[in-house]
Amino acid sequence: MSEYVIEMLNISKEFPGVKANDDITLQLKKGEIHALLGENGAGKSTLMSVLFGLYQPDAGIIKKNGEVVRIDSPNDATALKIGMVHQHFMLVEVFTVLDNIILGAEQSHMGFLKKDAARKKVLDLSEKYGMRVDPDALIEDISVGMQQRVEILKMLYRDNEILILDEPTAVLTPQEIDELIAIMRSFAAEGKSILFITHKLNEIMLAADRCTVLRKGKLIGTVDIANTSKEELSRMMVGRDISFRVEKGPFKPGNVVLEVDGLSVPSRVHKKNAVSDVSFSVREGEIVCIAGIEGNGQTEFVAALTGLEKASAGSITLNGCDISHASIRARSCAGMSHIPEDRHKHGLVLDYTLAENLVLQRYWQEEFQFRGFIRRDSVRKYAKRLIEQYDVRSGQGPETIARSMSGGNQQKAIVAREIDKESKLLVAVQPTRGLDVGAIEYIHRQIVLQRDAGKAVLLVSLELDEVMNLSDRILVMYEGRVVGEFDPKQTTVEELGLYMAGAGRKGENTAGRADA
Amino acid sequence: MKDFFRRRGTISLLGSLLSILAGLLLGFVLLLVFNPSHALSGLSNMLFTGLRDMSKLGKVLYTAAPLLMTGLSVGFAFKTGLFNIGASGQYTMGSFFALVAGIQFQLPWYVAVLLGMVGGAVWGAIPGIFKAFFNVNEVITAIMFNWIGLFAVNLSLNNMPMMIASYWGAVTKERTAKLADANPAAILPKLGLTESLGNYMNIGFFVAILSAVVIWIILSKTTFGYELKACGYNRSASLYAGINDKRNIILSMTIAGALSGIGGAIYYLSGTAQFTIVKSLLTMGFNGIPVALLASSNPVATIFSALFVSYIQVGGDMLQPEFAKEIIDIIIAAIIYLSAFALLVQGVIAKVLMNRRKNCAPAAREEDDRC
Numbered sequence: 006m007s008e009y010v011i012e013m014l015n016i017s018k019e020f021p022g023v024k025a026n027d028d029i030t031l032q033l034k035k036g037e038i039h040a041l042l043g044e045n046g047a048g049k050s051t052l053m054s055v056l057f058g059l060y061q062p063d064a065g066i067i068k069k070n071g072e073v074v075r076i077d078s079p080n081d082a083t084a085l086k087i088g089m090v091h092q093h094f095m096l097v098e099v100f101t102v103l104d105n106i107i108l109g110a111e112q113s114h115m116g117f118l119k120k121d122a123a124r125k126k127v128l129d130l131s132e133k134y135g136m137r138v139d140p141d142a143l144i145e146d147i148s149v150g151m152q153q154r155v156e157i158l159k160m161l162y163r164d165n166e167i168l169i170l171d172e173p174t175a176v177l178t179p180q181e182i183d184e185l186i187a188i189m190r191s192f193a194a195e196g197k198s199i200l201f202i203t204h205k206l207n208e209i210m211l212a213a214d215r216c217t218v219l220r221k222g223k224l225i226g227t228v229d230i231a232n233t234s235k236e237e238l239s240r241m242m243v244g245r246d247i248s249f250r251v252e253k254g255p256f257k258p259g260n261v262v263l264e265v266d267g268l269s270v271p272s273r274v275h276k277k278n279a280v281s282d283v284s285f286s287v288r289e290g291e292i293v294c295i296a297g298i299e300g301n302g303q304t305e306f307v308a309a310l311t312g313l314e315k316a317s318a319g320s321i322t323l324n325g326c327d328i329s330h331a332s333i334r335a336r337s338c339a340g341m342s343h344i345p346e347d348r349h350k351h352g353l354v355l356d357y358t359l360a361e362n363l364v365l366q367r368y369w370q371e372e373f374q375f376r377g378f379i380r381r382d383s384v385r386k387y388a389k390r391l392i393e394q395y396d397v398r399s400g401q402g403p404e405t406i407a408r409s410m411s412g413g414n415q416q417k418a419i420v421a422r423e424i425d426k427e428s429k430l431l432v433a434v435q436p437t438r439g440l441d442v443g444a445i446e447y448i449h450r451q452i453v454l455q456r457d458a459g460k461a462v463l464l465v466s467l468e469l470d471e472v473m474n475l476s477d478r479i480l481v482m483y484e485g486r487v488v489g490e491f492d493p494k495q496t497t498v499e500e501l502g503l504y505m506a507g508a509g510r511k512g513e514n515t516a517g518r519a520d521a
Numbered sequence: 522m523k524d525f526f527r528r529r530g531t532i533s534l535l536g537s538l539l540s541i542l543a544g545l546l547l548g549f550v551l552l553l554v555f556n557p558s559h560a561l562s563g564l565s566n567m568l569f570t571g572l573r574d575m576s577k578l579g580k581v582l583y584t585a586a587p588l589l590m591t592g593l594s595v596g597f598a599f600k601t602g603l604f605n606i607g608a609s610g611q612y613t614m615g616s617f618f619a620l621v622a623g624i625q626f627q628l629p630w631y632v633a634v635l636l637g638m639v640g641g642a643v644w645g646a647i648p649g650i651f652k653a654f655f656n657v658n659e660v661i662t663a664i665m666f667n668w669i670g671l672f673a674v675n676l677s678l679n680n681m682p683m684m685i686a687s688y689w690g691a692v693t694k695e696r697t698a699k700l701a702d703a704n705p706a707a708i709l710p711k712l713g714l715t716e717s718l719g720n721y722m723n724i725g726f727f728v729a730i731l732s733a734v735v736i737w738i739i740l741s742k743t744t745f746g747y748e749l750k751a752c753g754y755n756r757s758a759s760l761y762a763g764i765n766d767k768r769n770i771i772l773s774m775t776i777a778g779a780l781s782g783i784g785g786a787i788y789y790l791s792g793t794a795q796f797t798i799v800k801s802l803l804t805m806g807f808n809g810i811p812v813a814l815l816a817s818s819n820p821v822a823t824i825f826s827a828l829f830v831s832y833i834q835v836g837g838d839m840l841q842p843e844f845a846k847e848i849i850d851i852i853i854a855a856i857i858y859l860s861a862f863a864l865l866v867q868g869v870i871a872k873v874l875m876n877r878r879k880n881c882a883p884a885a886r887e888e889d890d891r892c
Contacts, residue, residue, distance in 0.1 A: 311761075312763075313760065313761065332763065332765075333760065333761070333762075333763040334762075334763025334764075335763075337763050343761070345761060350755075350757045350758065351757050351758050351760075351761040352758065352761070353755075353758060354750075354751050354754045354755045354758045354759070355754070355755065356754045356755075357750075357751070357754065361747070365751070365758070365762045366762055366763070368744055368747055369744055373744075374744045377743050377744055377745060378742050378743050378744070379742060379743060379744055379747060
């Protein structure tokens with residue numbers, strides 16, 4: 006019997022115009038946690054899709070336990086006990102947890118579902134691995150972290166031995182990430198093998214045994230985590246040195262640009278306010294960061310600030326003008342730029358071309374229209390300039406359909422559009438969510454450049470690293486209120502973590518993460 | 522690059538042709554099932570009637586005009602992310618307004634067409650307003666307004682004696698007056714085309730083509746079209762970009778209604794059709810849905826899909842009396858249904874070509890590199 010449970014040997018896969026995988030070999034040992042690292046577009050997802058039977062490789066073979074196998078569809082993969090949790094969960098929102106877990110593997114008797122045995126198995130599994138779930142809760146009612154557990158339970162329910170996790174931590178809070186890593190470890194200890202796709206180096210260093218690095222469709226190498234460092238991994242991934250600290254100019258705050266006073270926003274879910282009585286200001290040349298665990302009112306606050314939702318009380322003043330009741334466009338014209346939290350939902354019209362998306366906030370301006378007719382030439386020229394200036398990479402330049410671009414480049418396009426708008430205030434909500442280190446470094450630099458150029462920046466982030474690195478002032482939001490203001494030079498991640506968890510300054514033991 | 526486009530064009534044309542062929546085959550099978558002895562002659566009737574003589578071609582154009590308008594109506598709303606199932610009601614209101622203008626008020630044809638447009642626009646705007654301000658699904662409102670429109674028109678006609686044919690010396694009381702009797706000035710100009718293309722021919726088809734071009738320009742060239750499509754593709758993103766989505770929903774439904782309204786007007790102002798008081802919805806509005814789907818809502822392609830559907834319908838009429846009217850409708854439906862598979866077939870063809878290309882990959886890749 007071979008040392009490896011799964012071997013993907015010399016896999017190549019070509020799409021029109023791109024070689025997504027070029028002669029890649031990946032070998033997975035039994036009972037190991039193997040990280041697959043690479044930037045967006047490096048070919049990680051393609052490689053995993055080949056393993057899961059979604060794509061057929063143009064060349065190369067896959068072996069399981071030393072024997073060559075053919076995986077033509079996800080069904081074949083399931084039969085070989087390969088399971089995958091996709092980055093975007095494949096769950097039926099209106100079904101219960103139990104229904105989702107057994108979906109596709111349900112047992113029935115004369116056409117009637119037999120759920121009792123399934124329920125027992127699910128409960129046993131969640132007991133065994135400490136993954137608490139309520140089998141009767143509806144998916145739409147449970148948190149993203151819970152949904153991920155359901156996805157993992159789905160694989161366990163099918164007795165999978167090889168678990169593929171595609172960017173599992175992208176949607177989790179720091180605490181949930183710790184739990185997930187612990188769960189992964191217990192799987193590995195049992196002899197299951199885990200392949201997890203990521204571009205977060207911290208997590209690899211923490212969780213993985215070995216790591217395979219891809220860059221631009223090519224295999225760069227496989228390394229033992231014990232013998233490597235974060236810096237080496239990032240060099241392998243990007244091909245150059247990456248600075249983890251952001252260089253900032255001196256802190257020279259100017260006039261107040263944004264003044265928020267007593268803002269309250271009603272919640273859509275419950276009767277209480279999602280945001281209550283929030284007041285603060287942002288000055289020129291300053292990055293103010295709102296930190297907090299997801300779901301503590303940040304989303305609603307930004308929606309009210311940018312005009313997507315109505316506030317129930319309070320006022321917003323931008324450059325001395327009261328914009329509390331102004332329309333979204335009026336706020337935009339008054340000098341507010343907004344990098345939205347969800348780039349697919351708000352940031353882009355995915356079926357529009359890149360050029361059309363780049364003028365999404367400006368298409369009605371003199372420069373781009375004449376008597377209601379769009380001036381295609383100036384749109385294209387403008388798009389070309391932004392693409393060049395902000396290094397947005399895409400297959401067909403301005404004519405690329407936004408949907409076909411990689412996440413990092415989609416985000417770069419949004420950043421380019423919002424920064425180029427010549428605004429006074431930049432509202433950036435989780436601008437680096439789900440991006441690789443190269444793109445993160447780039448976007449951080451752009452944000453700092455804006456600050457150094459004298460703009461006011463309001464950053465909303467869940468990543469404590471980002472918060473600590475970028476901000477000049479930190480506000481912690483908890484249950485819709487600002488519970489503390491900090492100077493990043495004088496606070497610690499632990500202290501922030503306490504406030505984020507609602508414990509306040511006089512909390513007893515620090516529950517914050519030591520690794521962040 | 523040129524090569525690539527030519528190939529893509531070929532694929533989509535080939536796909537459409539193959540689908541139509543498959544549809545015709547199915548149609549033929551159905552003909553065989555229902556009446557084997559007349560199946561062959563029936564098929565040839567369907568296929569060639571439209572071209573047999575110029576007057577039949579005229580009839581194809583005549584039927585295509587309102588189909589094109591309702592197809593545009595449905596397609597335009599689609600592009601904005603709305604499903605305008607109310608084309609039938611808008612078409613009915615358009616017809617009614619145009620006929621009242623022409624018969625009751627003795628107005629000339631161009632005013633009647635404009636009023637027909639207004640009638641349709643009002644009927645389209647209402648579901649739009651409900652959607653924008655009360656978030657009522659436009660499908661529900663539009664279906665109800667189909668019936669409300671139909672019965673409102675029937676009720677009005679029953680109480681407007683001057684509108685009815687009998688007032689002008691004819692026997693029937695179920696139809697509106699012949700325009701030739703009531704007001705010849707309300708008949709659409711024929712531009713002397715009747716000589717070559719038969720009695721049915723008038724400028725209606727050209728009005729429809731003009732509308733298609735205007736809609737194409739609005740959708741692809743203007744900021745208004747940019748906003749409408751943005752709303753259709755992604756309402757949240759258009760909201761984020763400060764686009765007034767309520768205004769756009771109402772405008773989009775209003776324009777869609779206006780298009781259907783023009784369709785009704787040009788059909789009934791032809792001078793050959795008379796509005797009949799019946800208790801069933803006019804199918805012309807619903808036929809706009811397959812016309813729009815066949816054309817993937819592209820306004821220019823809608824011209825061709827309307828012509829195709831009209832051509833098959835005119836051919837289908839010739840199957841009587843060997844085949845029952847209902848069976849003809851089934852056969853036409855089957856043909857149109859399979860024709861809508863064009864996109865699917867295109868995908869298959871593209872895949873086959875791709876596979877072949879892969880086998881001679883190095884050469885093909887070089888070609889790609891050049892462009």
